[in-house]
Amino acid sequence: MKVIYLAYRDWAMPVYETVAKHPKVSECLLCKTHKELLDINLSEFDLIVSCGWSEELGEDITSKIEAIGVHCAELDRYSYGTPIQLQIIDGITRTKHRVFSFTYDKDSKRAHTHNRLYSHEVDLDLSGNMTDILEQMTVTSKVLFNRYLDDYPNIQWKTWDAEDIVRPKRKPEDSCLTKEQFIKMDTEQLYNFFRCLEYPYPNGYIEDEKGKLYIKNVSYKRKDIKK
Structure with a gap:
């Protein structure tokens, strides 16, 4: 089978070789931008494998070729963008990493995971x-794509439960904490806020009338845990 691998993030690039080396894959084309994707003759390929891809593929793409991606959340409320940051801020430390069906639905507010279909999952x-x-x-992306390709084309799709709760996608300006917000948070909440915004994300910062204090890296030790 011939595969297009969509990725541009540093953590997603090493996964390309795993997909390309799979026994069922005869050709694997690396694509780093949406513009590059639009220039590809999709009829010559069987599958799009996206990894950390942030753009919608659009109906023009998903109507012509099957596409999958990986989604790092168990609950539906985190299907609208920035799932890692939102889960960490909400105090979640254990979640799922899943292969999802990359579709397009103009009426859906979810990010890519419009039909809530997933095939394989591992703990994260x-x-x-x-x-x-x-x-x-x-x-885990290497593991998930290997398992998907092992089972392809006999994929068993499941549907995760829908929720009415929506955690909206975070914006760069959400990285700011005022002094008033800061003093209302406990140390664990502060740790979660700043660690989820470490590189490569827009770093968290505290702002007052004098300037902005950026917190690029944090560590934390709970008082009730002894080594």
Whole structure:
């Protein structure tokens, strides 16, 4: 089978080789931008594998070729963008990493995961710094795509439960904490806020009338945990 691999994030690039080396894959074309994708003759390929892709593919793409991606959340409320940051801020330390069906629905507010279909899943630990989490994203993406390709084309699709709760996608300006917000948060909440905004994301900062204090990296030790 011939595959188009969509990726541009640093953590997603090492996954390309895993997909390209799969026994069922005869050709794997790396594509890093939506413009590059639009220039490809999709009829010559069987599948799009996206990894960390943030743009909608659009109906022009999804109507012509099957597409999949990976989604790092278990609950439907985190299907609208920035799922890692939102889950960490909400205090979640254990979640799922899933292969999802990449579709297009103009009436859906979800980001890519419009039909809520997924095929394979593994556990994902959100308790570390962003470096730790993104390393896991790389490894688990390799596992998930290998499992998907192993089973292809006999994929068993499941549907995750819908929720009325929506956690809207975070914006760069949400990285700001005022002094008033800061003093209302406990140390664990502050840790979660700043660690989910470590590189490569817009760093969290505290702002007052004098300027902005950026917090690029954090560590935390709970008082009730002894080593």
